[in-house]
Amino acid sequence: MKLTSLRVITKDIRPSVQFYEKVTGLTARWYTEDFAELSAGTITIAIGSLRTMKLFGGNPATPAGNKNTIIEFMVPDVDESYERIKTLTNDIIQEPTTMPWGNRSLLFCDPDGNLINFFTPVSDEAIKKFS
Incomplete structure (x- = not known):
């Protein structure tokens, strides 16, 4: 098994991605308007909008709930x-x-x-x- 990413679910994806870019110095790669990743070497920070949770069959994650x-x-x-x-x-x-x-x-x-x-x-x- 290999841990490859940590995903953060957010209500407002653009400011969240911009924040992570600024604090890490990394540049995000956008895959859709609802999903971006920042690669930090051995692990990736994935950031998804709340809308991406519908693809997992509902709403199993809540922004700011962690x-x-x-x-x-x-x-x-x-x-x-x-x-x-x-x-x-x-x-x-x-x-x-x-x-x-x-x-x-x-x-x-x-x-x-x-x-x-x-x-x-x-x-x-x-x-x-x-x-």
């Missing part, structure tokens, strides 16, 4: 990323903080309220884990 999952990105310098991110959202949950497990972490929300963590390994153990 408060138990965090989308995580390892970045070269989380403090540098914070300077850019804080101009893109007013929804910063936690400014860069060094966590007990050795990552320096920035937690914020996308336009639909989904949690996003940018982190940089800073302890010897965390650096070793991700190298």
Whole structure:
């Protein structure tokens, strides 16, 4: 088995895709007006409009309904990323903080309220884990 993508369902796809492009520095590839993807190397962030849920036989996903999952990105310098991110959202949950497990972490929300963590390994153990 290979995890290939994480899909975010949104009520308003254009602003959501633009937000992810700005925070990641990636360019989205649009497949339809209701579906785009941003490839982040080993995983893809897929963004679909609420209308795409009808193709799955109903409405199994609800935008902004997810408060138990965090989308995580390892970045070269989380403090540098914070300077850019804080101009893109007013929804910063936690400014860069060094966590007990050795990552320096920035937690914020996308336009639909989904949690996003940018982190940089800073302890010897965390650096070793991700190298």
